[in-house]
């Protein structure tokens with residue numbers, strides 16, 4: 640049963656559903672986020688019943704908290720952009736002059752601006768960081784959902800803060816010390832959430848505007864990395880803009896351009912390799928591949944969760 644479950648759900652290639660089962664602290668933190676959100680919903684309702692603010696605020700507040708939780712689930716269970724083992728560069732190094740790199744852990748082509756995550760155990764396209772609150776990597780394919788989660792959580796925290804501060808300003812007296820305690824605990828949670836989430840949102844906007852993700856910024860790779868701003872449609876897709884505000888799946892006009900790789904179908908098919916007649920065979924992505932030299936870096940890295948092998952320029956001609 641466990642083997643079947645592992646095949647259906649996981650971060651490995653071929654898993655039908657993407658889910659990270661390798662990080663118990665991440666699962667705990669993602670659950671804590673639900674507890675905090677539901678706590679806030681309960682307190683907003685209790686204080687409204689107490690008379691602290693209009694009952695009309697309750698459905699509005701719960702509406703935004705539901706959107707935040709749905710966005711969190713979408714972030715958690717969406718493949719963030721894991722690179723398949725049979726990925727190939729869009730343009731071969733021999734044509735582009737740009738060195739190809741392979742990941743020594745995945746033993747596969749590693750597109751530009753991707754990183755290997757040791758928790759997901761996959762290379763992730765445009766990986767920003769591995770977020771324990773989402774129990775998943777934030778990458779090219781789920782950045783929209785993560786930003787929506789931040790956006791709706793910012794609204795939630797600001798809303799709760801405004802309601803409680805309005806009571807402070809008017810000198811509202813809660814019916815019991817328990818209700819007062821619940822409200823002031825929510826005040827503290829809201830302030831902490833606001834500061835933390837605003838910082839995370841700044842990091843995401845910075846990553847889009849400059850093309851330098853959180854990992855690259857922490858490693859100070861920006862000036863050398865030849866980065867460029869990320870087009871808006873590469874984050875939010877080509878849907879009509881109202882869908883930008885909903886955690887719907889992202890549709891790209893050219894998926895492979897956004898991901899930075901293509902997949903050679905003749906390498907996926909089992910059995911004898913079928914090579915199109917007029918096309919030269921592509922070199923196999925195996926350790927014996929002569930085009931690329933890979934060096935393994937020691938497993939300890941600066942953030943303890945991320946790793947990337949050192950790669951030398953391709954020698955392919």
Ligand SMILES: [Zn+2]
Nearest residue numbers: 742745755762
């Ligand atoms: Zn990798």
Ligand SMILES: [Zn+2]
Nearest residue numbers: 756759769776
């Ligand atoms: Zn990860």
